[in-house]
Amino acid sequence: MTQRDDASPSGDLLGQALAALRTRESWSAFTGAVPEGPTWDEAVAEFTTLQGSTLELVGHPGIPTLQTDEVSPYTREPLRISYPRARVEELLDAAQQASPSLARLDPETRIALCVAIIERLFAQNNLLGVAAMHTTGQGRGMSLSGSGTNALDRGLEAVAMAHEALSRAPRTAEWTGVFGDATVALEKSYRLVPLGTAAVVACASFPAWNVYPAVLANLATGNPVVLKPHPSSVLQMALAVRTMREVLVAYGVDADAVLLATDSMETPNTQELVTAPRTRIVDFTGSAGFGSWIEANATQARVYTETSGVNAVVIDSFEDEGRSIRAIAGAVGLFSAQMCTAPQNIYVPETGIRTADGILSPDEFAQRLTAAISDIADAPRRAGAVMGAIQSDRTVTDVAALAGSLGDAVVRPAVPYPHADFPAARTLTPLVAFIDQDDQERRGGECFGPVVFLIRTPDARAGLQQATSDARTHGAISAFLYSTDEDLIDDAIDAYAEAGAALTINVTGAMPINFSAAFSDFHVSGLNPAGNATLTDESFIAGRYRITQSRRPARNSKGPVLK
């Protein structure tokens, strides 16, 4: 990404964001800028202080309650932080009370408020990053970029889209109509009215990336937000809520326009929150199963979901075998594939992959892929930077059970790697195994975490057909193709457009192939079961506000001319 000309995060962020959106070329708001707030080391110290304490959100409803489910994937120690715990009805009451103070701001002021939130969150980037690291398991770099600057970019993108949409809506019109031989002159005024309280439900492993766009799209269009973090991954969201509430107050808005809804694994409250009659908008990121439940049950709300799918790599031929295999290994390893864009199913033609040096058999490909994974896994510092830690114990258990069931189909076992900085870290290298193409159960569902299935197909087209069919049926967000055959590439573009997965073709090099760029890459198509909402297109904004109108005889005329 090109760096901003000035090194500080101030300046005309919105104007630059709008320009980026129009071209969808490369831009990032904060890359290269230094946050005003704590340094990394100061942030680590602040995190240490926070542990065992109560995170205060001034004036927030609820009673401080220990978040027992929150355990650092790096230290395996409970964070022992208390957050306000309120009943759903209390939160919805507070949101409703705060609503007018947000709704009465004109759209331009709400946009400015949102930009101020983004700038203040960036100022806290190191602290939010430490919090992201010790809740999600992300490596330090990813916690500062993917969960930091990138997530803020996606949030700014939503604000810019909202600004465009709100600006296009007219506010007044002078209207003259002819009825028979009479002319009627009316003055009309239009008002943008927020839909109502939004519940933003975050996932455990990557909350900021979806939460920032959702919260900001809601605030920009005037809707108060109840942010519901995963019970095992609260801290970053709680700190973000604290910052957002400070900015709200600075803009004269009731702080309760952004609220934190905590719960526990034992007594979850998400179902109650998303189906409450007063919840008019739901933004959900999480499992496909729960996403479907929400789509089917939160019928009182406008529902935006990003869930999960089965992302595939279809391999036909490599222009550069080594670079391509390293790129695939990198995507498989990145944050231990705990990302919605991580590939899981890799289709390899039985007849082998064409390369500059001849044909690579499926077994040879498996060897070289596992070797490339080992290059990452066997260098502890690199392993930590790329793979980070595993967010949930359950992922480790699930992967172990899967490995057991696969027996000798496993070509590389999932094993902990030693983390250079955190000896207790919950780590896991990718499990690589062959499965049959007709193993529908394994092929057709997401195995969350570092799992790669190698699937032999008669040829690359058969792999493409299976992968796109699975995308339509089971959902997919990203897709990857390696081929030197332009006809196959064209067909893959068509097939994935219909299946609704974002296709990356022949990409190698420094960019993770499953990187999704704000202002340029749309994320989730809404065409398959991996979610119904796109970051960030017009439909992500349009439904969050409505237009009402009033009309009366024009006062600058003599009123209606009667027939």
Add this chain to the structure above:
Amino acid sequence: MTQRDDASPSGDLLGQALAALRTRESWSAFTGAVPEGPTWDEAVAEFTTLQGSTLELVGHPGIPTLQTDEVSPYTREPLRISYPRARVEELLDAAQQASPSLARLDPETRIALCVAIIERLFAQNNLLGVAAMHTTGQGRGMSLSGSGTNALDRGLEAVAMAHEALSRAPRTAEWTGVFGDATVALEKSYRLVPLGTAAVVACASFPAWNVYPAVLANLATGNPVVLKPHPSSVLQMALAVRTMREVLVAYGVDADAVLLATDSMETPNTQELVTAPRTRIVDFTGSAGFGSWIEANATQARVYTETSGVNAVVIDSFEDEGRSIRAIAGAVGLFSAQMCTAPQNIYVPETGIRTADGILSPDEFAQRLTAAISDIADAPRRAGAVMGAIQSDRTVTDVAALAGSLGDAVVRPAVPYPHADFPAARTLTPLVAFIDQDDQERRGGECFGPVVFLIRTPDARAGLQQATSDARTHGAISAFLYSTDEDLIDDAIDAYAEAGAALTINVTGAMPINFSAAFSDFHVSGLNPAGNATLTDESFIAGRYRITQSRRPARNSKGPVLK
């Protein structure tokens, strides 16, 4: 409405529509133009020929089946027309097969196709008008305007909105990102992908007005349409489908991109159609009950509803008593209040209405309103032009039952008026009755057809509060206020903006006060139970297509630069 400069419907319709949308000032595509097709008399003759015959839709799936529920409200004779009757699965198969031929057109061509449909429908305006008259009961004038040129304007408005939205979406981008000290150059392409088959469900009394925008919004964004008319009101929609299919073929698109789904009152198929997994979009106009059922059950689809509500007139004071009361009587009488914008509940302050000539008591107001209604009802030719006929026997039965239950609270009974041209016409003048403000059952529900409740309230503000509270709870599309008190007007604008009903203030004269102007008035706010979709704002378009993307190393560069 200002007339078009040229008298023919050709010319740059789209350009003018776009200009009108930007200002929301007055414009209409066809007012003053003469349709190329049959004259009114020729259309009447064609309608006579159609009766007892089979309406052929070339190549349409299904078996010609007599539409036994279709009876003219004017002649009370069955139309005896047969239409193709196909199973829902057959229709969805045909739509799916037609889909690629529509989807592969570029957006510009689809927009041109939609404009051509509008022009061809206008050419048939008299025939479609006769059909509307003898299915809905509308008077001749309304069948040509409200169900004709006005409905086509709303359709063109949807096409213009779609054109704007589709034009804003980028198709390609050159993207360059910096990762570490490497620069990655990618070329990206974006594709607009239709969401999938749309079921457009029409109401019996005013199908064209909502169907044209829905069908055209779907076609413009590439989605095939299964149009489901009410079993008692098929002919106009069948003729429109015939014209649409002809235009589709002329554009090289499979005619089955628009299909007609007929059923009968005895064996309805709408529930099956709207909940079928392959139905991805539902546009529904009809009762609040069925609309809620669809919103709760068609969770596989994106659902756009316009249902019904309880529209109110709040009276505080009249600047011109006579003109104001005539305006209210006109709205109550227009098409016998079988319109979703017709007022039902009229709030009158117990202490009387302030006028230039003193105070008008509720009883005096009731007398003058019924006198103004009588002025319409007692002049048969005027009565026919304004009130038309009653679409359904059930409306007559329901109003009679209501009248019986009201006893001597009735101040003007609902009685048939003699129609000047059709002695057998099913007609009914408005029932006017006082009800108590706490009569929640009558006040809170829509009594479909010509029913007016007069409700005494302590003062106008109490009426406003009740009316806006009912709008929020039970739904409302339009609202009316007569007041000379600017503070009350301001408060009413605020209250109705929150309640989500379009407010018309102090309007009198030649324009029916519940007239909704294409390109200017938004219709249905989406904020209350009277529907979730607005004609025609961005959210009416944005959800019907999605954006997919592919990316690969830029071919005009030397490919990714490796670190």
